[in-house]
Amino acid sequence: MTHAGVRIAILTDETGWHTGRLKKAFRARGAQARCVDLADCRIDTTWQPHGLVVPGFGHTLPDAVFVRGIAGGTFEQVTLRLGILHALRESGVPVYNDARAIERSVDKSMTSFLLHRAGVPTPATWAVESSAFAQRVLMREAAAGRQVVLKPLFGSQGHGLKRLGARRGGLAPLPSLGPYRQVAYLQRYVAGERPGFDWRVMVIGGRAVAAMRRVGGKGWIHNFAQGAVCEPADLAAPLAQTAVQAAAALGLDYAGVDLIPNPDDAARPLVLEVNGVAAWRGLQSVTPVDLAAALVDDLLDRKLAAQRRLLDQTDPAAVDVAVAALRGRHA
Template identity: 50%
Template structure:
């Protein structure tokens, strides 16, 4: 039986849904923590060792979580994902996609550079300059939000409405990520659009109990139709720019009706979205993922695809 490595430290609800979808396709699985992996660069050995795959590499790797840690640790975890891809193993999403989106500064830079609407954003390392910039924005009538460069589920976000609030101006390990707050009217809300292989497949409206619209912060999920072509196209364009197999795209609409992309998530949760969606998101993800994996032979074995030749090699 073909076997898949699901990269996660906490399988939970999402791991169970992936397990069920893989089993329905005849695939086995093992949950693997990147903290337990290692590079083994000696002759005659597997260069990447994953627990549960000591006799051979998996047929594919589905990334459901990258642990936090020191810079050295996070770089090593991503090295494992990069190495697996270089060895010809499908990695979904791969290390490059994770790098581009786990860092909010790079996500914002790439979106802005591609002309995709996103709120004005500043990333800098000087507290004095950050304070002066924030004070200028507030005095001009704009509100601001500070965010940790690395983080999810609305954790660590702070909102500044008036200059007096800047006494608590928050940095992320010496880096200030400041973004202009987008008001969408009296009822806080935004949209999560799930994109797989360049196509929006599900969407929801997230209605926050505070100004934060994350489901983890108590937001209510409502179904959103996919016939809003502008909303879906913006999400699809954002994922294309960031070159990902799948993603959850957070989009907000201001009180003038203008959309802008807030974040793009390369390891998105979909439990809240699934609660208001008719399609099985796990099934769609697994179908797309397995289309990238090494095909089975007629005898049930594995047909090894040849590695691409390097340029100049005949």
């Protein structure tokens, strides 16, 4: 099915390989896609009829939005950008992934909470503002012969990770939380095989579509950006099911789910992180699945189609009756 005339906004702060693949996939389906920086969008209540401006779309709104990237900035800037995503959804525009889902995945503490609540296996996690409490966690874990990983609450690509715990010569103290914005996000370290690896699974529309192993890298950190080597991996049932459950727990349309083997239960791999604005260049290099095409198909055939079915089911006569009734109440 083609989607001639459908207009898509790819929200991104930079263009390149990913946006090129997406635009090509949208063209193949007959849709028009253009890149828009969220920083250039605005809420403007004088702009009729929506009060929302998306550059390149005039006084109309896109038929759907694909969120490829949100630039960092001040708290106020990021709040406004996420607010625009919320406003698009409130205006009836399908947003893939929407703001609420992205907020859940960007905040590692909320990710851990939601995974735990949904029964998705994930390492023990603590997120606190108290250095004293964080130090007690570190001491308690070290006394049990375990280590913990200190991570930035907001971060990606393996930057800022520190492994802490018992070492020769005693227990090293908790480092200053200044570089971590005064928040300690601690996750129990799970020792793996040698050489170390993790899995990245791409979940699209509630289905695991591709997986890879990331081997090596910077010591115990296996991110592609840290030098890990990407290898194809089979989508075994436990891996696929756990990744799908993780994406569902956060309400994500698409997600890159990072997992490691569970030394206590091979049938239940542990979820480390869930990425709501996932890159897939490394994964694409080791899978025959056209990931951009799969993402575009899911957006058009499921997300956009569901919104249009909802609109088609709305009875205009019923809407007119409801509006008249409301007017009568306030006459």
